[in-house]
Amino acid sequence: MRSAAFNAISDKVRAGERLTAGDALALFEEPDLLALGALANEVREQKHGDRAYFNRNARLEVTNVCYASCNFCSFAKLEEGMPGAVTLTVPRAIEALRSKVDEHTTEVHVVNGLHPGLPFEYYEELLRALASAFPHAHRKCFTAVEIHFFAQHYRMSVRQVLERLIAAGLQSLPGGGAEIFHPEVRTRIAHDKATGDEWIAVHRESHALGLMTNATMLYGHIETFAHRVDHLLRLRELQDESLKLGKGRLQAFIPLAFHPDGNGMQKLPGTTGVDDLRTLAVSRLVLDNVEHLKAYWVSSTPKVAQIGLSFGADDVDGTIVSETIYSAANKKAPEGLTVDDLVRLIREAGRIPIERDTLYNVVAEHPRAALEGQFKVRERLQGRHLQVVS
Amino acid sequence: MSTLLARALDAANLDLLLLGALADRMRAAERGDVVRLHLDRSTEGEALDNPGNDAHTFLRRVATARLTSGGPIRIDAESVGLQLAQVALTFGADELVVPIEKLSLEVFGTEEKRVLRERELVGLIRSAGRVARIVERGVERDPDETTPAQRRFRAPGRDVARVDQGDA
Structure with missing residues (x-):
């Protein structure tokens, strides 16, 4: 069933050779899904063994007012004053987070609409307020699209924007806003925000300043496999440059399944489980220089995310207390999973759950033995060592 | 045994x-590439379900069922979820149950959306590299063979559809 091309690619992967665009395309078209998954799993186990990561994070969107009009988005309201448009003041934003952040939360993840009416100082003030209210939670804030917007809107260079935000407390960038880089697609789904090159430029600059970042890809809408391959190769190239520089880098790649409800592309069918798993597997094989691959359960459902741990993924993202962007697309996924849910999900997949912080430092391990109730795991917030007490 | x-x-x-992979080979040898899509629960026989989140154990059950028993391996896509149900087709399953009648009444309301739903389900099977057959009220048909409802929907305008029916 598996193609001859696939066997040749397997040999390359096992020899540690880099895959070409042609190889990547052949993998997307490979009919034998399980053979593809098994190959990605080999790479995954070489890198991470049986470990599967998750974290405790809380999400905040301070504004859904957005001047961009991306067709795939069910979240943004275009103007202040429109029904459903919300912009939080800094004290209200902190208050909104208080109910979601506890002493175990290691990350606050903030992404927003591109609000044309706020002063730049608002974002600096927000970061400082987050740092003082939740000093233990890493601040992963603003997608590259927002950073690019800040630079244009407030007439600064990308570097100036980043330096000011870092000074105010920014610690890393999330991977959102990447969508599909290729202009054939991007001009049709997201014509009025950062281009693919501009998105990459923001990450390049962030890496040069020592920030860790993530990268995403929104797939399953109007793009072809060739566009996905182009997207992956551009990220691999960026990572090559950043690794050479040796400061910041891409930590994780997160494929995001497009969801068609409530947005301008709702006539499209959306992605399928097979496509989700295939995309994870190909991403693992092509992005040989990116350490982590996330099966984001909010986008692909917890069930498919769990199977993703056998198709190349080593991370299921976090508990995500309150997520509003995918939920605006009427996703049936539950709003948040508890730590117990995530630990169980990972264990049932035969993996070892590792609770991490944003930078992949180990917060707590949950060894399989604990499943039988023989051990209790004592979690230590900053510790890197496992502590098992009987 | x-x-x-x-x-x-x-x-x-x-x-x-x-x-x-073992189960998938056995499915291909025993059952071929056809996937029967049951749009109601009128066919006898048990369907594997999975109300919880543990997809891993569920797929093991599907594969083990294929390897240990002959005949159709049927998935209750309503409880499993369409995404995972599709994945199960590559783990040895060859039948899906999606009671669309109930859905069409309760969720969709209109006939047009029902037809869209049917096409979406057929697309799901085809994008898993398989051949779809629809079973409804015990009758099996090719999904490309149009029903009167689909003819009305597919026609460029309702007037044309009416002419078609008039001819018949």
Whole structure:
């Protein structure tokens, strides 16, 4: 069933050779899904063994007012004053987070609409307020699209924007806003925000300043496999440059399944489980220089995310207390999973759950033995060592 | 015999994808590439379900069922979820139950959306590399063979559809 091309690619992967665009395309078209998954799993186990990561994070969107009009988005309201448009003041934003952040939360993840009416100082003030209210939670804030917007809107260079935000407390960038880089697609789904090159430029600059970042890809809408391959190769190239520089880098790649409800592309069918798993597997094989691959359960459902741990993924993202962007697309996924849910999900997949912080430092391990109730795991917030007490 | 084999497979604790690949080979040899899509529950026989989040154990059950028993392996896509149900097709399953009548009444309301739904489900099977056959009220048909409802929907305008019906 598996193609001859696939066997040749397997040999390359096992020899540690880099895959070409042609190889990547052949993998997307490979009919034998399980053979593809098994190959990605080999790479995954070489890198991470049986470990599967998750974290405790809380999400905040301070504004859904957005001047961009991306067709795939069910979240943004275009103007202040429109029904459903919300912009939080800094004290209200902190208050909104208080109910979601506890002493175990290691990350606050903030992404927003591109609000044309706020002063730049608002974002600096927000970061400082987050740092003082939740000093233990890493601040992963603003997608590259927002950073690019800040630079244009407030007439600064990308570097100036980043330096000011870092000074105010920014610690890393999330991977959102990447969508599909290729202009054939991007001009049709997201014509009025950062281009693919501009998105990459923001990450390049962030890496040069020592920030860790993530990268995403929104797939399953109007793009072809060739566009996905182009997207992956551009990220691999960026990572090559950043690794050479040796400061910041891409930590994780997160494929995001497009969801068609409530947005301008709702006539499209959306992605399928097979496509989700295939995309994870190909991403693992092509992005040989990116350490982590996330099966984001909010986008692909917890069930498919769990199977993703056998198709190349080593991370299921976090508990995500309150997520509003995918939920605006009427996703049936539950709003948040508890730590117990995530630990169980990972264990049932035969993996070892590792609770991490944003930078992949180990917060707590949950060894399989604990499943039988023989051990209790004592979690230590900053510790890197496992502590098992009987 | 099959219970013994099921126990042995369970004890061997094979890697999920290895187990799936074995089941998939057996499915291809025994059942071919056709996937029967049941749009109601009128056909007798049990369907595998999975109300919880543990997809891993569910796929093991599907593959083990294929390896230990002959005949159709049917998935209750309503409880499993369409995404995972589609994945199950590559782990040895060859039938899906999606009671669309109930859905069409309760959720969709209109006939047009029902037809869209049917096409979406057929698309799901085809994008898993398989051949879809629809079973409804015990009758099996080719999804490309249009029903009167689909003819009305597919026609460029309702007037044209009416002419078609008039001819018939």
